[in-house]
Amino acid sequence: MNDKPDVSEETKKKIQKVIDKLGYNPNGIARGLVLQKTHTIGLIIPDISNPFFPEVAKGVEDRARELNYSVIFCNTDNDKKREKEAIDLMKSKHVDGIILSLSISNKEEIYKLEEKNFDVVQIDRKIPDSNYQAVVIDNTLGAYNATSHLIELGHTDIAHITGDLEIQTSQDRLEGFKRAIGTFDLDYKEKWIVEGDFSKESGYKAMKNLLTLEDRPKAVFIANDLMAIGAYEAIFEMGLEIPQDISVVGYDDIEIASIIKPGLTTMTQPKYKLGQAAADVLISKIDNKRNINDEDIILNPKLIIRDSTRGYEDE
Amino acid sequence: MNDKPDVSEETKKKIQKVIDKLGYNPNGIARGLVLQKTHTIGLIIPDISNPFFPEVAKGVEDRARELNYSVIFCNTDNDKKREKEAIDLMKSKHVDGIILSLSISNKEEIYKLEEKNFDVVQIDRKIPDSNYQAVVIDNTLGAYNATSHLIELGHTDIAHITGDLEIQTSQDRLEGFKRAIGTFDLDYKEKWIVEGDFSKESGYKAMKNLLTLEDRPKAVFIANDLMAIGAYEAIFEMGLEIPQDISVVGYDDIEIASIIKPGLTTMTQPKYKLGQAAADVLISKIDNKRNINDEDIILNPKLIIRDSTRGYEDE
DNA sequence: ATGAAAGCGCTAACAA
DNA sequence: TTGTTAGCGCTTTCAT
Numbered sequence: 001m002n003d004k005p006d007v008s009e010e011t012k013k014k015i016q017k018v019i020d021k022l023g024y025n026p027n028g029i030a031r032g033l034v035l036q037k038t039h040t041i042g043l044i045i046p047d048i049s050n051p052f053f054p055e056v057a058k059g060v061e062d063r064a065r066e067l068n069y070s071v072i073f074c075n076t077d078n079d080k081k082r083e084k085e086a087i088d089l090m091k092s093k094h095v096d097g098i099i100l101s102l103s104i105s106n107k108e109e110i111y112k113l114e115e116k117n118f119d120v121v122q123i124d125r126k127i128p129d130s131n132y133q134a135v136v137i138d139n140t141l142g143a144y145n146a147t148s149h150l151i152e153l154g155h156t157d158i159a160h161i162t163g164d165l166e167i168q169t170s171q172d173r174l175e176g177f178k179r180a181i182g183t184f185d186l187d188y189k190e191k192w193i194v195e196g197d198f199s200k201e202s203g204y205k206a207m208k209n210l211l212t213l214e215d216r217p218k219a220v221f222i223a224n225d226l227m228a229i230g231a232y233e234a235i236f237e238m239g240l241e242i243p244q245d246i247s248v249v250g251y252d253d254i255e256i257a258s259i260i261k262p263g264l265t266t267m268t269q270p271k272y273k274l275g276q277a278a279a280d281v282l283i284s285k286i287d288n289k290r291n292i293n294d295e296d297i298i299l300n301p302k303l304i305i306r307d308s309t310r311g312y313e314d315e
Numbered sequence: 316m317n318d319k320p321d322v323s324e325e326t327k328k329k330i331q332k333v334i335d336k337l338g339y340n341p342n343g344i345a346r347g348l349v350l351q352k353t354h355t356i357g358l359i360i361p362d363i364s365n366p367f368f369p370e371v372a373k374g375v376e377d378r379a380r381e382l383n384y385s386v387i388f389c390n391t392d393n394d395k396k397r398e399k400e401a402i403d404l405m406k407s408k409h410v411d412g413i414i415l416s417l418s419i420s421n422k423e424e425i426y427k428l429e430e431k432n433f434d435v436v437q438i439d440r441k442i443p444d445s446n447y448q449a450v451v452i453d454n455t456l457g458a459y460n461a462t463s464h465l466i467e468l469g470h471t472d473i474a475h476i477t478g479d480l481e482i483q484t485s486q487d488r489l490e491g492f493k494r495a496i497g498t499f500d501l502d503y504k505e506k507w508i509v510e511g512d513f514s515k516e517s518g519y520k521a522m523k524n525l526l527t528l529e530d531r532p533k534a535v536f537i538a539n540d541l542m543a544i545g546a547y548e549a550i551f552e553m554g555l556e557i558p559q560d561i562s563v564v565g566y567d568d569i570e571i572a573s574i575i576k577p578g579l580t581t582m583t584q585p586k587y588k589l590g591q592a593a594a595d596v597l598i599s600k601i602d603n604k605r606n607i608n609d610e611d612i613i614l615n616p617k618l619i620i621r622d623s624t625r626g627y628e629d630e
Numbered sequence: 631a632t633g634a635a636a637g638c639g640c641t642a643a644c645a646a
Numbered sequence: 647t648t649g650t651t652a653g654c655g656c657t658t659t660c661a662t
Contacts, residue, residue: 023431028407029347030639034654038344040387040408049373054364061363061390070404072355072387075376089385092343093355116338200574229574256571259515259544272364345655349638 032094041282042090043073044083044100045123051254052271056123059275060099067283069096078103087113097282099123104168121282123274125168126296133285135278135297139169142267142301143176143221144183146249149265149303150219151184153311155247159192159217161206161227170198173223173251192217196227203227207234218246219309225250225257225266228308232260243310253304263306270299347409356597357405358388359398359415360438366569367586371438374590375414382598384411393418402428412597414438419483436597438589440483441611448600450593450612454484457582457616458491458536459498461564464580464618465534466499468626470562474507474532476521476542485513488538488566507532511542518542522549533561534624540565540572540581543623547575558625568619578621585614 018024032038043060045053057073064071072093074086083106090098097119102110110130113120126134150158160177163170174193181188194209196202203222210217211234222228228250235242242248242262250257253268277297333339347353358375360368372388379386387408389401398421405413412434417425425445428435441449465473475492478485489508496503509524511517518537525532526549537543543565550557557563557577565572568583592612 025403025406027348027409027639029344029353029409030654031641032344032654033342033348033639033656034641036654047373048363048369048376051366051369054366054369057388058362058364058390061388065389065400070387070389070408072385073372073376074380074385075373085380088340091340093385094342094344255569256574259571260575342655345638346657347638348640348655349657351638 036094038094038096039068040070040072040093040095041279041286042086042093042095042098042100043071044076044086044090044098044102045073046076046078046101046103048073048075052124052252052269055271056275056278059272059277060279061275063276063279064283067279069279069283076102080106084109091118096286097121099278099282101125102127104128119282119285121278121285123278133281133294133296135274135281135299137269137274137299137301139172139301140176140179142251142269143173143223144180145176145301145303146251146267147177147180147221148184149305150221150247150249150309151180151186153219153247153309155219155311156186157192157215157218158186158188159194159210159220160188161194161196161203161210161220161222161231163223163227164197165195170223177221189215196223198224198227200226200230203230204234205230207231208237211235211238211240216246219248220246221249221251223251225252225254225264228264228266229256229260232264242308247309249309251301257304258306262308265306265309266304267301268304269301274299351409353409353411354383355385355387355408355410356594356601357401357408357410357413357415358386359391359401359405359413359417360388361391361393361416361418363388363390367439367567367584370586371590371593374587374592375594376590378591378594379598382594384594384598391417395421399424406433411601412436414593414597416440417442419443434597434600436593436600438593448596448609448611450589450596450614452584452589452614452616454487454616455491455494457566457584458488458538459495460491460616460618461566461582462492462495462536463499464620465536465562465564465624466495466501468534468562468624470534470626471501472507472530472533473501473503474509474525474535475503476509476511476518476525476535476537476546478538478542479512480510485538492536504530511538513539513542515541515545518545519549520545522546523552526550526553526555531561534563535561536564536566538566540567540569540579543579543581544571544575547579557623562624564624572619573621577623580621580624581619582616583619584616589614 041064061071076082076086083102087109099121101124107127110127114131120132122132122134124136126136162174194206196206222231228248235246240246250264250266253266257264257266356379376386391397391401398417402424414436416439422442425442429446435447437447437449439451441451477489509521511521537546543563546563550561555561565579565581568581572579572581
């Protein structure tokens with residue numbers, strides 16, 4: 001009997017001796033069978049080799065371990081079929097709950113889970129109309145703050161290079177940009193908003209585009225760092241300097257942002273914290289069935305100021 | 316009964332209907348209990364947020380899934396205590412086998428596992444004197460090839476910036492360097508071998524060091540890309556050009572290597588393949604107890620030639 | 631071709 | 647305080 005208060009010290013010691021001698025360790029799976037509890041959670045993510053997720057996974061695993069849970073993990077490559085398989089796997093392994101990030105197109109699986117009353121928390125992206133609690137990072141706010149930084153520096157001619165607009169993230173960042181421009185009563189020109197696709201090359205092209213305009217912008221907010229790197233190239237190629245001729249703000253804070261010259265001002269995302277929070281929420285749901293608070297948790301990204309931005313009038 | 320040949324088609328269909336209607340899914344944990352088999356493997360790695368491991372983890376998970384296994388993962392942060400806990404966890408979860416990368420100082424755990432006749436494969440680093448099969452990448456060969464590339468380009472004055480020499484990897488790369496120099500009958504100068512610690516700053520310092528020498532080298536092999544980035548800075552600061560004045564080869568092929576100017580020639584490691592191979596080996600061990608081949612698997616890194624190297628006489 | 635029963639290793643409930 | 651027993655959901659064996 002597991003540490004019950006009514007076992008004599010003496011017996012405990014005796015038992016412990018035998019345990020050590022035989023090298024016995026308890027069979028968690030038999031225990032799981034009778035207790036209907038595996039002390040395991042599932043982690044379903046699109047791609048562990050996308051630099052966003054390892055930190056998240058680490059946060060999940062660290063916190064889960066602290067709370068006495070272990071984690072089974074699955075990559076889905078954003079593939080609907082694999083997402084379904086991953087969920088079925090979690091069911092058959094009888095995990096106590098699941099942390100997942102599904103592709104938007106896969107609502108059905110979420111609904112099925114809801115029907116079965118499974119404990120789930122969504123991370124990074126929330127499926128619209130789903131009832132499960134989500135832990136996400138506020139992209140709109142991030143973009144708003146990035147743009148505001150430029151405005152506070154005195155800039156008025158600000159462009160934006162978006163990500164692939166099919167993706168919600170890009171839409172959110174675009175909206176944050178527009179909102180900042182609006183809040184400060186600047187007007188933005190449609191031609192200063194150029195669509196990219198998150199790749200370095202698309203950043204290069206978009207920037208080239210912007211720089212050949214007659215009234216070219218003096219600052220640009222770019223939806224991710226990789227495109228910003230491409231933009232750097234375009235800027236240098238035109239013989240311009242950062243930030244003297246043009247200020248640039250990226251998004252993501254990838255490793256290169258601090259290494260490249262000039263250091264890239266960018267938004268950093270609380271990835272580890274996201275993982276921790278998700279594990280916290282899920283496990284408190286599991287351990288304590290009443291939902292104390294099932295509001296979504298929205299984490300704030302943070303501005304990292306480096307050398308790629310400066311005031312318009314600083315010169 | 317699971318797909319036995321002696322069940323009438325009719326019955327099968329009937330059963331299937333009921334299954335679908337009730338939304339039944341089999342309880343893998345009860346099955347595991349009676350079969351003494353969980354179809355789960357453990358993955359114990361130092362740090363998923365170190366860019367080396369996510370690819371490895373992906374390789375493991377992909378291959379495991381193909382072979383019908385799922386994976387429980389643990390981060391250890393190279394902490395002995397956490398390594399032990401992770402192993403105990405795997406035992407209590409009754410995984411069918413473990414893929415792990417332990418710190419060298421933790422031999423005892425490996426030995427204990429051996430005693431218990433557990434299926435294990437080691438990745439990335441092999442504990443000396445352990446009997447478990449390992450899947451590793453040949454650092455000595457990689458360094459040898461990197462250096463040879465420089466020699467084949469016609470260089471004779473070649474320096475080396477090492478990593479932290481407490482770490483086996485650094486030793487291996489140093490040895491590969493020396494071996495290449497020896498094979499081609501060049502002689503190396505001790506002062507051309509400078510110790511760094513894998514950080515960008517140490518690369519900068521070491522390079523500064525090398526460049527202020529009276530007889531400064533015309534080429535340098537650096538034990539990782541991050542230090543190479545630091546070295547770039549030192550080189551540019553001295554008003555020198557890459558590769559005109561000095562050729563540089565790095566190691567790791569981190570993302571920045573292809574983005575920085577000039578593109579860094581470097582060694583890339585088959586990380587995904589490492590993960591796959593480890594899963595292959597482990598699961599074939601599990602499924603088929605006789606050890607077909609328990610030799611270590613040694614994977615070869617590959618040279619990626621970019622713009623940071625050129626022949627000594629090309630000018 | 632199908633049904634009944636035993637048992638995997640554990641915990642909870644109960645009896646002594 | 648300790649010992650005994652039932653049963654978690656499955657597979658396997660044996661009997662029908």
